[in-house]
Amino acid sequence: xxxSTPTEAHxxxxxxxxLENIRKHYGDHVVLDDVSLDVEPGTVTALxxxxxxxxxxxxxxxxxxxxxxxxxxxxxxxxxxxxKNIAPKxxxxxxxxVGMVFQSFNLFPHMTALKNISFPQQRVLGRSKDEADxxxxxxxxxxxxxxxxxxxxxxxxxxxxQRIAIAxxxxxxxxxxxxxxxxxxxxxxxGLEVLAVMRELAADGMTMVVVTHEMQFxxxxxxxxxxxxxxxxxxxxxxxxxxxxxxxxxxxxxxxAVLER
Amino acid sequence: xxxxxxxAGYLPQMLSGLGVSLFIAAVAxxxxxxxxxxxxxxxQHRNLVIRTLGLAIVEIGRGAPALxxxxxxxxxxxxxxxxxxxxxxxxxxLVWNAAAYSSEIIRAGLQSVARGxxxxxxxxxxxxxxxxxxxxxxxxxxxxxxxxxxxxxxxxQGTSLAYAIAVPELMKSAYNIGSEDFxxxxxxxxxxxxxxxxxIPATWITVYFEKRMSRHA
Ligand SMILES: Nc1ncnc2c1ncn2[C@@H]1O[C@H](COP(=O)(O)OP(=O)(O)OP(=O)(O)O)[C@@H](O)[C@H]1O
Ligand SMILES: [Mg+2]
Numbered sequence: 001x002x003x004s005t006p007t008e009a010h011x012x013x014x015x016x017x018x019l020e021n022i023r024k025h026y027g028d029h030v031v032l033d034d035v036s037l038d039v040e041p042g043t044v045t046a047l048x049x050x051x052x053x054x055x056x057x058x059x060x061x062x063x064x065x066x067x068x069x070x071x072x073x074x075x076x077x078x079x080x081x082x083x084k085n086i087a088p089k090x091x092x093x094x095x096x097x098v099g100m101v102f103q104s105f106n107l108f109p110h111m112t113a114l115k116n117i118s119f120p121q122q123r124v125l126g127r128s129k130d131e132a133d134x135x136x137x138x139x140x141x142x143x144x145x146x147x148x149x150x151x152x153x154x155x156x157x158x159x160x161x162q163r164i165a166i167a168x169x170x171x172x173x174x175x176x177x178x179x180x181x182x183x184x185x186x187x188x189x190x191g192l193e194v195l196a197v198m199r200e201l202a203a204d205g206m207t208m209v210v211v212t213h214e215m216q217f218x219x220x221x222x223x224x225x226x227x228x229x230x231x232x233x234x235x236x237x238x239x240x241x242x243x244x245x246x247x248x249x250x251x252x253x254x255x256x257a258v259l260e261r
Numbered sequence: 262x263x264x265x266x267x268x269a270g271y272l273p274q275m276l277s278g279l280g281v282s283l284f285i286a287a288v289a290x291x292x293x294x295x296x297x298x299x300x301x302x303x304x305q306h307r308n309l310v311i312r313t314l315g316l317a318i319v320e321i322g323r324g325a326p327a328l329x330x331x332x333x334x335x336x337x338x339x340x341x342x343x344x345x346x347x348x349x350x351x352x353x354x355l356v357w358n359a360a361a362y363s364s365e366i367i368r369a370g371l372q373s374v375a376r377g378x379x380x381x382x383x384x385x386x387x388x389x390x391x392x393x394x395x396x397x398x399x400x401x402x403x404x405x406x407x408x409x410x411x412x413x414x415x416x417x418q419g420t421s422l423a424y425a426i427a428v429p430e431l432m433k434s435a436y437n438i439g440s441e442d443f444x445x446x447x448x449x450x451x452x453x454x455x456x457x458x459x460x461i462p463a464t465w466i467t468v469y470f471e472k473r474m475s476r477h478a
Contacts, residue, residue, distance in 0.1 A: 063384055095386040106381035110399045119395070120385040165381075172385060 014041040014207055015076050015097060015175035022061050022071035022082075024054075031057045032068070033231040039176070039224075042205045046212055046222035046239065050254050053228040055211045059178050062209065063098040064091065076175070096124065099174030103181040105161040107153040107168070113140065114149040117168045124172060132171070139167035143197050159190035163197055170201075177201065179210040215258055219243055227251045268451050271438050278434025279455050281348070285430065286417040288352045293359025293416070294409065298398075300364035301371060315364075322361025328422050330354040335426045351423035351430075355416055362412045363405075370405030371397055407474060410467040414460050421456070431455055 017039045024032040031054045039045050047055050060066035061082070062073065068082040075097055080090050107116050117136035121127045127135070140146045143163035145156075153161050162182055169177060179198065183191030195217050202208060202221050212218055218225055218239055225239035229250045235242060246252045303315025322330070335350035345353065374397050382392040424432035435452040439445045 065380060065383060092386065095384065098384070100384040102377060102381065104377050106375075106377035108378065108381070108396055108400075110403070120387060123388070123391050123395075124386040168385070 012173045012175055013076075014205055016041040016043075016207060017062065017098075017176055018072075018074040019058075019062065020072045020074070022058065022073075023069045024057055024061060024066065025069060030231055032061065034071075035228075035231075035233055036071075037226065037233065037236075039207060039209060041175075041207055043223040044202045044208045044210065044221050045224045045226055046210050046218035047226045047228060048212065048215075048218060048254070048258075049228035049234075050257075054231050055228050056180050058228065059100075059180050059209060059211050062178060063094060063100060065100070096172065097175045098178060099169035099172060099176070100178040101162070101165050101169055101180070101182050103184050105153070105158070105165045105185075107161055107165055109153050112150050112152055113145065113156065113164045116153070116164060117171045120168065121171050135171055136167070139170055140164070142170075142200075143167050144193075157190065158186045159193045162186065162194045166194070166197055166201075176207040176209070179208065179212070181211050181213065183212070183214060213258060215243070215255075227254065229254065264447055264450075267444065267447050271448060271451060274434050274438060275431065275451060275455060278429060278431040281428065282417065282420040282423075282430040283459075285348065285351050285355060285420045285423060285428070286413070289355035289359040289416040289419075290413050292352075292356045293412070294363050294367075296356065296360035297363030297367050300360055301368040304364065304368060305371075318357075319361045319364050322357045323365070327354060327358050327419050328425060330357055331422055331426060347423070347426045347428045350426060351420070351428045354422075355419055358419060359412055359416050362415070363409055366405050366408035366412065367401065370403070370408070371401035373404050374400045404474060407467050407471040410463065410470065414463050414467070417459060417463075418456060 019035065019037045019039075021034045021036055022032050023034055024030075035054070035058055037045070037058075047059065049055055057066055061068045061071075064073075064080075064082060064086070070083040071081075073080045073082065073094070075094055078090055078093060080086055080094060107113075108119075111119060114133060114136050117139060118129065118132040121132035121135060122129060125132075137146065137149060140149055143166060145160055145163055145167075148156055148160060148164070153164065156164065162185075166182075182198070183194050186194065191214070195214065198208070198210070198217070199221055210218075210222070222239050224236060225242050226233055227235040227242065227246075227248070227250075235246065235248045235251050242251065243255060246255060300315050300319050303311050304319060306312045306315065331351060331354040334345060334353050335347060338344065378396055378400065379392060382396045387396065420430050421432045423430050424436065427433065431452055435448045439448045
């Protein structure tokens with residue numbers, strides 16, 4: 001994988017994010033029951049747990065892609081209270097600080113890889129086309145896909161699309177990156193390409209929250225492992241410690257199920 | 262006399278009628294599609310007044326026969342002091358028709374765009390306007406192309422209704438010729454051919470797009 005150090009111009013302050021008592025329900029169905037999480041700047045948090053635990057919902061609450069019913073989100077010294085009216089300025093700040101990568105990539109199919117990465121920079125950060133294109137090429141090189149710049153996503157493999165999606169998010173200089181099962185739609189070998197990019201990102205000191213079923217990645221890369229089950233965080237701490245000696249029966253059952261797969 | 266020779270004689274007058282028909286159809290399409298886009302947004306709007314207004318315009322445009330709308334515009338509106346030339350009235354009625362039909366096709370096209378696209382635009386911080394015009398619309402319109410071409414053909418054939426208010430379009434030209442020498446069979450056959458010469462290739466193109474679209478889906 002091509003490796004290039006991020007240029008000074010794109011050094012972004014590393015931020016953490018604090019979530020307190022996040023609540024979410026769909027009708028009578030509670031999905032998040034007072035979930036709190038403190039993400040330190042420059043750390044990787046891996047979020048694991050059985051299907052339906054509320055992992056995706058929680059992740060999506062962090063950038064208000066899903067509107068929590070209560071709780072607070074603190075980022076860069078600003079407090080957002082989702083239950084109440086959010087000032088557009090706070091929302092814009094949150095969205096620009098937090099980048100997100102989806103399981104299904106969600107690249108814009110009518111734009112080339114380059115345009116996918118360049119267009120949001122122009123519209124959101126007001127960069128000139130040349131500047132944005134240059135940054136896009138840098139990032140494509142970083143994820144090893146410079147030769148795909150002028151291809152449409154439909155012409156790229158899943159692994160390539162996901163790496164382009166990561167580059168697209170990085171182009172906006174986020175301080176925090178959220179990943180929702182970024183490799184679940186991919187074959188294992190292809191997933192490795194994506195995980196390699198994420199490892200590099202973590203090594204660069206990016207603050208990351210990753211929902212994943214990749215136990216090896218969680219153990220090797222994450223600083224904090226968070227286990228969710230039944231709308232709650234049931235256990236969190238050092239990934240190796242939890243994996244070798246889980247304190248909760250529910251965690252034990254989940255880990256056994258994952259490892260046996 | 263040979264039909265072909267007769268037709269050759271009729272052709273200049275028929276072509277001028279065809280020109281008028283194509284003009285009205287072009288106006289219906291050029292104005293109808295953007296209005297259809299606007300209506301498709303209105304019927305999905307969260308403001309109840311805007312949504313209801315949009316729905317009313319669409320449902321009347323689709324529910325009432327084009328001829329009824331045509332008569333309302335041409336004979337009805339003057340009662341309110343709004344009078345149009347016959348060709349203007351024909352254009353208005355068909356624009357309404359085209360807008361109503363295309364709005365439904367565009368709405369379906371926009372709704373077919375995956376939800377993940379809006380979510381991706383949101384997390385990138387794109388504005389609502391950019392999300393709609395640069396992300397959703399280009400994709401939604403693509404899948405609407407075959408349907409919109411169908412509307413174009415329908416509008417072209419619909420121009421024949423303008424005959425009813427004496428617009429000098431293709432049918433009117435044919436009728437005028439027919440009433441001079443009573444060769445109705447020949448002249449209306451020629452009129453039919455004129456419509457078909459435009460509509461059938463247009464249908465082929467539509468089918469081509471449909472096939473291409475389903476292959477790339
Ligand atoms: N839009 C929605 N409407 C109603 N219920 C929902 C909605 N989105 C999620 N849920 C419910 O919320 C619960 C948590 O879903 P979520 O997607 O967060 O789980 P998850 O931990 O990410 O699971 P998975 O590992 O399968 O992705 C589930 O019971 C799900 O059915
Ligand atoms: Mg999920």
